[in-house]
Structures are given as structure tokens and as C-alpha cells.
Amino acid sequence: MSPDGPSSAPAGPSCAPSAARPGGGPAPGPRPALPGPWGAVLYEARTTHVRAEPRRVFRHRFPLWLVDLDALPELPWPLRPLARFLPGDHALGASGAPAPTIRRDLERHLAAHGMELGGGRVLMLAQARSLGHVFNPLTVYWCRDAAGAALCTVAEVHNTYGGRHRYLLRPDAAGCAGAAKDFYVSPFLPLDGHYRLLLPEPDPHPGPDGTARLHLAVRLELPAGRAFTATVTGTGRPATPAALLRTTVRHPFATFAVSLRIRAQGVRLWLRGLPVHPRPAPTPVPAPRRRGRPS
Numbered sequence: 001m002s003p004d005g006p007s008s009a010p011a012g013p014s015c016a017p018s019a020a021r022p023g024g025g026p027a028p029g030p031r032p033a034l035p036g037p038w039g040a041v042l043y044e045a046r047t048t049h050v051r052a053e054p055r056r057v058f059r060h061r062f063p064l065w066l067v068d069l070d071a072l073p074e075l076p077w078p079l080r081p082l083a084r085f086l087p088g089d090h091a092l093g094a095s096g097a098p099a100p101t102i103r104r105d106l107e108r109h110l111a112a113h114g115m116e117l118g119g120g121r122v123l124m125l126a127q128a129r130s131l132g133h134v135f136n137p138l139t140v141y142w143c144r145d146a147a148g149a150a151l152c153t154v155a156e157v158h159n160t161y162g163g164r165h166r167y168l169l170r171p172d173a174a175g176c177a178g179a180a181k182d183f184y185v186s187p188f189l190p191l192d193g194h195y196r197l198l199l200p201e202p203d204p205h206p207g208p209d210g211t212a213r214l215h216l217a218v219r220l221e222l223p224a225g226r227a228f229t230a231t232v233t234g235t236g237r238p239a240t241p242a243a244l245l246r247t248t249v250r251h252p253f254a255t256f257a258v259s260l261r262i263r264a265q266g267v268r269l270w271l272r273g274l275p276v277h278p279r280p281a282p283t284p285v286p287a288p289r290r291r292g293r294p295s
Helices: 077-082 102-112 241-250 254-271
Strands: 040-051 056-068 122-126 138-144 150-158 164-169 176-180 194-198 212-222 225-238
Touching: 040 212, 040 241, 056 225, 056 254, 077 241, 102 122, 102 138, 102 150, 102 164, 164 176, 164 194
Parallel strands: none
Antiparallel strands: 040 056, 040 225, 056 122, 122 138, 138 150, 150 164, 176 194, 194 212, 212 225
């Protein structure tokens, strides 16, 4: 799901008042391990992008993983090319060097904003590296403190230019949050506006029908009105070797397909003559200072 790409749920995030626990999702307290032999949930997800003007809708299906950053799945070596979670794919330190772990990188980010996990659990929803490639338009982290209470949600946005930005959110009881847009994603939308996000922490344990449910939504609002809505829905089951093989057969080269479809939609919009908003110059990363005697 690209926060600036073009649901049948075009209304986007529904942020009606709720009697649910603050932060949404499961209740606070000790968190049980994620289900299955790998401690992960594999979702069959569907994303729908709706661009308001000009009206354009596209949909596609792809797999998503829900994993615990303290217990990333350890697949047998013959299956590792199909699903891997590498620090360099999901985390970059301030100097541009890969962080030791995804969790450690996230801890640094939260600490810079005055927040401490204190050993609490972090669930990550993302695509895995598959067949040598990964691209995650949106990665979501649900962060809890040591007592199991909801601390924050982090929405990490990647664009097709290799950029990345994290939005630190404090959702309400329904999982709704807002954030000013300050990251360039689409050349056909301005670098302003406001996001409304519906990101409730998913319950990873199967319901009566044997599946776990996923529903997320992002809406971009500009001064002139709603510009774009994206939704992600899905059903999940414990990740197993059989489930991974079925998913790979059903969605071969899934991460390639996501980035290809985003680019293809961009070409179509360009051919329709939509004005292009220039991409801001990247902010240079300061070089580390070297120690030594002055010359």
C-alpha cells in the first residue's frame, strides 16, 4: 500500500468513537507468542488505491507478514530465498549504515523522540525479502512497553526513489491517527496535506473461521478535499512451510510486482498529462567527525 498511490472502501479511515482500549488492538498485559512453528502470521492481502482526481482505481494482491522483532522467523535454509527479514531492508542508521537489528534501529528512532520501549514487544507488518528483492511502500510497527501497554505506532513509508520516512503516531481507541504529510512519495501529489490513518494492531490469533483479519487504511487530504485513499484488507494464518509455498506459487515475484505496478500507474498518469511536482533535493547526511590531532 503506497500512501500516495491511486476500496471499494473509498471512504478511507473510519474514526468513529469507540469504547475499545486506548491504542486499539489486543488488551495490555503479557503478550503470548505469535502462532505457528515460526511465530509469525502470513496474510493474503489485497490493497485498493483510489485517486480522486482524475478518478483512478487499481487493486492487487500480495503477501504480508506479521512478525515479532524479538523472534523473527527462522526458516530452514531451502526456504530462506522465499522469505527473509534483513536489517538493511527495514532499518538504516543515521549515518546510512545498516543497524545491527531492525529492533535496535527502531529503538534509536523512538529514543530520539523521547520514548523508550523498555523491553516491550514490537510487531512488524511488512513484506519479506523474496527471491532477492523487497519493496515495502508501507511498513507498520506496533510498539508496546514492558507492561504490555500500547506505546505508539510507527508508519514507515518508502518511495520508489530509495527514500524512507517514519511517522510516529499515537492512535486513538479505534487505531486512528493523523499526521501532516512531510515526505515526497508521488510526483503527482504536492508535498503537503494531512494523512488520516486507520492502523489498529491486528489480533494475530485465528478466529472461529480459522483466519486472522487485517484491515488498514490511509487517506490523504488536501485543502481542496480528499486526494487519495488506500486500504489493505486480508486474512491470515500461522506461517508454515506449506503456507509459504502456496503463497509463493500464488504470488511469484510478489515484491517485484508491487514496485512495477506503482511505476506503471505513474506512467499512465503522466501520459494523461497530470502535472509533476518536482522532487525535493535530498538532505545531505553529515559526515562523521574524525578524531585526531589538529594539523
